[in-house]
Structure formats: C-alpha cells, structure tokens
Amino acid sequence: MLELQHLDAGYDSTRVLHSVSMHGSPHGIAAILGHNGAGKTTMLRAAIGLIRPSRGTVLFEGEDVTALSPSARVRRGMAYVPQGQQSFEQLTTRENLQVVADRRRGPRRAQLVDDALGRFPALTEVIDRRAGLLSGGQRQQLAIARALITEPKLLILDEPTEGIQPSVVAEIEQTIIGLSRDEGLSVLLAVQHIDFALHAAERYAVLAAGRVTRAGAGGAEAQRDVREAMAI
Known part of the structure; x- marks a missing residue:
C-alpha cells in the first residue's frame, strides 16, 4: 500500500530523516515507534x-506520489490525522463531520456522517456540543471520524492516544483494529505505546535520531527487540 524509500527530509536546512525506508501493511496496521x-x-x-x-521516494499503491500535493494524495485515498486532536472548535460535533461530508460526491454522501458516528458512538452524546468544549478523548475520536468520512484506503495517525484517559484509549485502539480487520483499511500510526503497537501491527519500524534502527513483523515475539531498541 505505502512504501517509503530512502527518504531524507526535514525543515529548511535541518535534516531530520536520514535514508528512512519502510513498507506499510496492505489492509493491515503498520506502526512507527520512537x-x-x-x-x-x-x-x-x-x-x-x-x-x-x-x-527518496514515496510510493502509494505502486505509484510514485513524491511530487504530489497533500490534497492530491487525499484524492488517491490517503487521510492524515495529526497529533493534537484538531477540529473546528467553534463548530459542533455534527457540523465538524458535515463540513467534510459536504465535500464528498456520490450516492453515499448522505450516509457518511451516520457511518462515522457508528464507529464512535460516544460522539452521538455530544453531537450538538461545540468541539472546543469536548474532552481530549472526544476530540480525538472526532478527528479520526472526520478523516474516515473521506473514505480513505490508508489512514495515517500521529499519536492517536496521547494524553487521553485510559478508557477512551482502549476504545480508540479497538476501533483502529476493527477498521483494519473488518473493513480492510490500511493504517500507519506513530505511537509510543509499545504494547498496543506490537499487538495490533503487522509491521513495525523503530526510529531513533531520524534513522530506522529496527524493523520487522509485529506481534509478541517482537516486543523484546523493540524494547531494547527504544532503551538505547
């Protein structure tokens, strides 16, 4: 699904990534730890x-998308939820979802908001509350729900459970697993929660100082290697 090949990248003259390569997991979860x-x-x-x-090169479904804009990548089926539970704070939960659905086309357009709420039932309890008044966990669920309305093939999540109460963390983690297992969605997520990442992920990569130090298949057998790598 997604493949990164020998990426060097950073900000202005500061290089952050040094020849980073990683294969995503088609219809599964891949985790970036560090x-x-x-x-x-x-x-x-x-x-x-x-x-x-x-x-370096970014490939998506075998196509070189390195030169494409973020919006062009979204049209090809990529969605990104950045760190920080972002939303339109002055809009209600429903309005936040609807503003994304209104940009979609096709016969399922009217159903997209209901589908998103079905994945995060807790949002129905705050459907008419402004996003700026939601808890951190509710805002994160809203941010993911907004991304899912674009009907992505690949969902990219940056620290989706950081700073959220444990009960909501478990709910978000189970939703991510269900999206991959039941709906065939490919997921790439950056996390520090090793247990969840390796339990859920089919593939993982550990980053340190912008370099991949370990990579391989997820699962319980990988936890020792990852813990050793992240202890360095």
Missing part, C-alpha cells in the same frame, strides 16, 4: 506530502 524527537511526525508528514523530501 521517543519524542525521533522523527516520527516528520516521517508521517513526508508520507502525506506536507514535507517534500530532499531525497
């Missing part, structure tokens, strides 16, 4: 096109 400052967000921003790499 401490703060390791380069995870830069890697995701390069994947969606918010940062143009100075070297």
Whole structure:
C-alpha cells in the first residue's frame, strides 16, 4: 500500500530523516515507534506530502506520489490525522463531520456522517456540543471520524492516544483494529505505546535520531527487540 524509500527530509536546512525506508501493511496496521524527537511526525508528514523530501521516494499503491500535493494524495485515498486532536472548535460535533461530508460526491454522501458516528458512538452524546468544549478523548475520536468520512484506503495517525484517559484509549485502539480487520483499511500510526503497537501491527519500524534502527513483523515475539531498541 505505502512504501517509503530512502527518504531524507526535514525543515529548511535541518535534516531530520536520514535514508528512512519502510513498507506499510496492505489492509493491515503498520506502526512507527520512537521517543519524542525521533522523527516520527516528520516521517508521517513526508508520507502525506506536507514535507517534500530532499531525497527518496514515496510510493502509494505502486505509484510514485513524491511530487504530489497533500490534497492530491487525499484524492488517491490517503487521510492524515495529526497529533493534537484538531477540529473546528467553534463548530459542533455534527457540523465538524458535515463540513467534510459536504465535500464528498456520490450516492453515499448522505450516509457518511451516520457511518462515522457508528464507529464512535460516544460522539452521538455530544453531537450538538461545540468541539472546543469536548474532552481530549472526544476530540480525538472526532478527528479520526472526520478523516474516515473521506473514505480513505490508508489512514495515517500521529499519536492517536496521547494524553487521553485510559478508557477512551482502549476504545480508540479497538476501533483502529476493527477498521483494519473488518473493513480492510490500511493504517500507519506513530505511537509510543509499545504494547498496543506490537499487538495490533503487522509491521513495525523503530526510529531513533531520524534513522530506522529496527524493523520487522509485529506481534509478541517482537516486543523484546523493540524494547531494547527504544532503551538505547
């Protein structure tokens, strides 16, 4: 689904990623792990096109999309939920969802908001509340629901459970797993929560100082290697 090949990328003259390569997991979950400052967000921003790499290639469904804008990548089926539970704070939950649905075309347009609410039932309880008044967990669910309205093939999530109460973390994690397992959605997520990432992910990569230090298949057998890599 997504493949990054030898990416160098950063901000102005500061290089953050150093020849980073990673294969996503078609119809599965791939996890990028690493401490703060390791380069995870830069890697995701390069994947969606918010940062143009100075070297390397981004492939999506076998197509070179390195030169495409973020909007062009979204039209091809990529969606990105950045860190920070972003939303239109002055709009209600319903309005936040509807503003995305109104940009869609086709016969399912009217159903998209209901589908999003079906994935996050807790949002129905705050459907008419302004987003700026929601809890962190509710805003994160809203941010993911907004991305899903675009009907992506690949969902890119940056720290989707950071700073959220444990009960909501579990709900978000189960939704992510269900989207991949039941709906065939490919997911790429950056996380520090090792247990969830390796339990859910079919593939993983560990970043440190902008370089991939470990990569492989997820699962319980990978946890020791990842913990050792992140202890360095």
